[in-house]
Amino acid sequence: xxxxxxxxxxxxxxxxxxxxxxxxxxxxxxxxxxxxxxxxxxxxxxxxxxxxxxxxxxxxxxxxxxxxxxxxxxxxxxxxxxxxxxxxxxxxxxxxxxxxxxxxxxxxxxxxxxxxxxxxxxxxxxxxxxxxxxxxxxxxxxxxxxxxxxxxxxxxxxxxxxxxxxxxxxxxxxxxxxxxxxxxxxxxxxxxxxxxxxxxxxxxxxxxxxxxxxxxxxxxxxxxxxxxxxxxxxxxxxxxxxxxxxxx
Amino acid sequence: xxxxxxxxxxxxxxxxxxxxxxxxxxxxxxxxxxxxxxxxxxxxxxxxxxxxxxxxxxxxxxxxxxxxxxxxxxxxxxxxxxxxxxxxxxxxxxxxxxxxxxxxxxxxxxxxxxxxxxxxxxxxxxxxxxxxxxxxxxxxxxxxxxxxxxxxxxxxxxxxxxxxxxxxxxxxxxxxxxxxxxxxxxxxxxxxxxxxxxxxxxxxxxxxxxxxxxxxxxxxxxxxxxxxxxxxxxxxxxxxxxxxxxxxxxxxxxxxxxxxxxxxxxxxxxxxxxxxxxxxxxxxxxxxxxxxxxxxxxxxxxxxxxxxxxxxx
Ligand SMILES: Cc1cc2nc3c(=O)[nH]c(=O)nc-3n(C[C@H](O)[C@H](O)[C@H](O)COP(=O)(O)OP(=O)(O)OC[C@H]3O[C@@H](n4cnc5c(N)ncnc54)[C@H](O)[C@@H]3O)c2cc1C
Numbered sequence: 001x002x003x004x005x006x007x008x009x010x011x012x013x014x015x016x017x018x019x020x021x022x023x024x025x026x027x028x029x030x031x032x033x034x035x036x037x038x039x040x041x042x043x044x045x046x047x048x049x050x051x052x053x054x055x056x057x058x059x060x061x062x063x064x065x066x067x068x069x070x071x072x073x074x075x076x077x078x079x080x081x082x083x084x085x086x087x088x089x090x091x092x093x094x095x096x097x098x099x100x101x102x103x104x105x106x107x108x109x110x111x112x113x114x115x116x117x118x119x120x121x122x123x124x125x126x127x128x129x130x131x132x133x134x135x136x137x138x139x140x141x142x143x144x145x146x147x148x149x150x151x152x153x154x155x156x157x158x159x160x161x162x163x164x165x166x167x168x169x170x171x172x173x174x175x176x177x178x179x180x181x182x183x184x185x186x187x188x189x190x191x192x193x194x195x196x197x198x199x200x201x202x203x204x205x206x207x208x209x210x211x212x213x214x215x216x217x218x219x220x221x222x223x224x225x226x227x228x229x230x231x232x233x234x235x236x237x238x239x240x241x242x243x244x245x246x247x248x
Numbered sequence: 249x250x251x252x253x254x255x256x257x258x259x260x261x262x263x264x265x266x267x268x269x270x271x272x273x274x275x276x277x278x279x280x281x282x283x284x285x286x287x288x289x290x291x292x293x294x295x296x297x298x299x300x301x302x303x304x305x306x307x308x309x310x311x312x313x314x315x316x317x318x319x320x321x322x323x324x325x326x327x328x329x330x331x332x333x334x335x336x337x338x339x340x341x342x343x344x345x346x347x348x349x350x351x352x353x354x355x356x357x358x359x360x361x362x363x364x365x366x367x368x369x370x371x372x373x374x375x376x377x378x379x380x381x382x383x384x385x386x387x388x389x390x391x392x393x394x395x396x397x398x399x400x401x402x403x404x405x406x407x408x409x410x411x412x413x414x415x416x417x418x419x420x421x422x423x424x425x426x427x428x429x430x431x432x433x434x435x436x437x438x439x440x441x442x443x444x445x446x447x448x449x450x451x452x453x454x455x456x457x458x459x460x461x462x463x464x465x466x467x468x469x470x471x472x473x474x475x476x477x478x479x480x481x482x483x484x485x486x487x488x489x490x491x492x493x494x495x496x497x498x499x500x501x502x503x504x505x506x507x508x509x510x511x512x513x514x515x516x517x518x519x520x521x522x523x524x525x526x527x528x529x530x531x532x533x534x535x536x537x538x539x540x541x542x543x544x545x546x547x548x549x550x551x552x553x554x555x556x557x558x559x560x561x
Contacts, residue, residue: 016514017378026382094350095359120495122377124362129320129350138321138427141347144489154430159343160443160498161259162434162490166319169426178496179483212359213392219385223376223521228540235555238527238545247447247504247525248471248560 001111001170002057003046006101007039007075009068010121019222026121026220035071038116040078041176044183045146046114047079054148057081059108063088063100069199076194077186083199086207095212096204098130103207105135110171112153117142117175128175138168141175250277250370253330255323255339255348256286258294260316265444266340268301268405270398274338275303275406276367283308284412285330287323289316295414302407307414317429318344324351325421331356331393335370341397353395360395361388365402375399379495379518400443401501401522435488437475439465442491445474448502448523450493452516453480454509454530454549461486463550464508467557476500478510494519509549512537529553 011017011026012034018027035043046058060075062068063086072083086100105113113135118125132139140146140155144163147154157164158177204211232238242248252274257264267284274282283306284298295309308330314322327348331337337352339345341363353360365383366374371390374383376399388394442448449471451464461481468475476493477486493500495515501522508529510516517540520526528541531548538544545552 011378013515017381019382026378093359095354095357098354118496120379123379123495124360125346126350126353126360126362129347130354132321133324133351133354136424138424139347139351141320142343157343158489159432160264160490161432162488164432165430167428167430172426178479179489212357213389215359215361216387217384218372218387220377221383221385223380223383226521226526226540226542228526228542229538229544230542231538231544231546235545235547235552235559238543238556239559241543242504242525242527245525 001055002059002108003049003055004059004061004101004105004108004110004113005039005042005046005075005080006061006113006115006127007043007071008036008062008116008119009033009064009071010036010119013037013120019220023219023221025217033067033070035074036116036119038118038120038176038178040183041178041180042114042116043075043078043080044181045176048181049146049148055111059084059110061086061101061104063092063097065089072199073194074186076197077190078184082197085199085201087201087203093212093214094124094126095130096209097127098134099209099212100204100207101127101131102134103209105131112170112172112174114174114176117177128173132173135173138172139175140166140168140172142177143174144177144179146174146180249280250336251281251334252277252279252283252336252338253334254282254284255327255337255345256284256294256298257340257342257344258286260288261292261294263294263297264340264342264344265405265441266342266400267298269400269403270338270340271301271303271406272403273364273367273398277336277370281305285310285327287315287318287326289313299412299414300408300410302410304410304412307412309414309416310419311416314423319427319429320348320351321427322423323348324355325423326419327352328355329419329421334393336394336396338396338398340400342400345397349395349397356393356395358392358395359388360397361386362397363399364396365399379514380521381514399499401499435490439468440472440474442474442476443498443500446502447471447473447504448476448500449473449506449508450476450478450510451481451486451508452478452510453484455481455486458486463553463557467506467553470557470560474502478516507537507541508553510537511535512540
């Protein structure tokens with residue numbers, strides 16, 4: 001079976017983001033960009049499925065600007081066999097992303113599509129579920145364990161109550177949580193090898209996908225400031241502060 | 249005027265504590281109707297709990313064996329059928345709500361607004377991005393059903409002075425058989441629920457082991473607090489995943505939050521920034537948690553926590 005993994009270019013998770021003073025968004029110029037950490041986990045899981053002999057090919061997909069090819073190169077260096085770049089200039093809605101992935105799923109017929117449970121830039125957490133809906137296939141979201149068993153998969157999900165296990169028929173959509181695995185580091189020779197692997201470029205129009213009407217972002221503001229920073233010298237002082245504030 | 253359908257999150261016995269908060273958000277629309285849909289297989293009182301919530305017009309109970317485990321794949325086609333009568337379909341942004349609502353939205357062919365933290369008008373909302381490090385104001389199209397998840401930590405639970413009617417309805421939708429529930433592993437605890445407790449004590453990697461977490465539990469029990477943890481503490485296996493606080497764990501807003509042996513990464517901070525008073529106990533005076541904590545104590549937690557527990561007696 002084939003596996004499809006979607007990866008998104010986002011501001012690196014270590015960056016302390018700055019809101020633009022005019023409220024038009026977040027500063028991304030000159031900021032370190034990386035693969036969304038949850039997508040890295042999705043890539044790693046696909047590699048492990050393939051290495052266990054349960055898949056033959058891994059296709060990495062990104063939807064984004066020209067520079068998003070850097071993240072596809074990372075995916076290829078990790079071990080994806082080939083990549084598809086759906087080039088768009090503007091930010092797209094999760095529903096549009098899901099339509100793109102659905103069109104690619106129709107074309108490539110993967111046995112599983114793996115995605116991060118959310119992207120750490122806009123934190124919307126929708127694309128996987130939307131793809132599953134449009135594709136009319138099962139969704140196993142927030143996965144912390146994936147066991148393949150022929151045409152089925154058993155997936156353990158991190159839910160508020162604890163750990164839920166469901167069984168889904170393949171093909172299915174899996175979205176990854178942090179504890180699914182620890183992604184491997186890419187080594188220099190793999191980066192060199194990845195340069196020779198193919199990246200196909202396509203567009204919404206080529207795929208026959210119509211962009212969904214968007215959410216209009218009218219303002220971006222920093223969160224309310226908190227006045228922190230007060231230190232106490234001892235446990236006794238802490239106890240009296242808590243008492244003074246009526247907290248205990 | 250908005251007509252809101254709110255999907256209840258519950259475990260078959262009790263409403264999830266995020267649902268009364270989502271009702272409070274829905275009430276902010278001043279809707280002409282606010283109906284709560286309760287999908288159950290044999291009702292154990294969940295619908296009655298929902299009927300008590302202030303602002304609710306009607307509780308619609310959909311009793312069907314297929315609803316037993318509240319799987320998104322089963323519920324979504326039913327909600328799509330019901331959505332035709334509403335302008336807004338909402339759910340709390342719990343793992344249940346996040347899993348479910350995007351599937352509903354895509355089936356309806358509409359977008360979703362995730363993590364609504366403020367309703368400015370029927371189609372204008374505030375929502376956080378970048379783990380809450382920026383707040384956006386977003387405007388959704390008004391010519392389609394609006395699907396949304398509610399950031400529960402931004403709302404106070406709706407009161408329980410209502411007695412809305414409970415109506416049994418049947419929804420005729422084709423349900424898939426490709427998704428099956430296998431099991432759920434929960435860690436029952438007698439401590440206050442992490443998501444609603446007015447006081448929470450959390451431990452991080454600094455606590456060092458599962459056994460050492462006992463000092464966290466003892467302190468929590470002394471002040472009747474819920475217990476949380478950082479991702480590092482969960483990853484290291486000190487405590488189960490349902491205790492994780494942060495961007496990818498639970499987002500909470502207790503009156504008092506005590507962070508013990510937690511460095512204060514932005515992803516952890518994202519889960520506690522609505523807390524009333526934040527106390528940090530950390531032996532590293534440079535730890536970023538001190539920049540945001542209201543009260544910081546630079547100390548070894550193995551000395552300070554037992555002492556604090558004792559002196560709070
Ligand atoms: C996509 C993504 C999502 C994430 N989501 C979350 C999330 O939801 N929640 C979350 O918490 N993290 C999350 N993280 C992880 C986060 O970045 C940090 O790695 C994590 O919060 C660190 O946990 P910690 O503070 O317990 O550990 P550390 O950063 O290792 O800090 C341990 C602290 O303990 C102190 N300490 C050690 N020994 C003692 C002692 N004896 N006495 C007193 N203090 C002591 C140290 O000084 C240190 O400050 C996420 C990361 C990513 C990339």
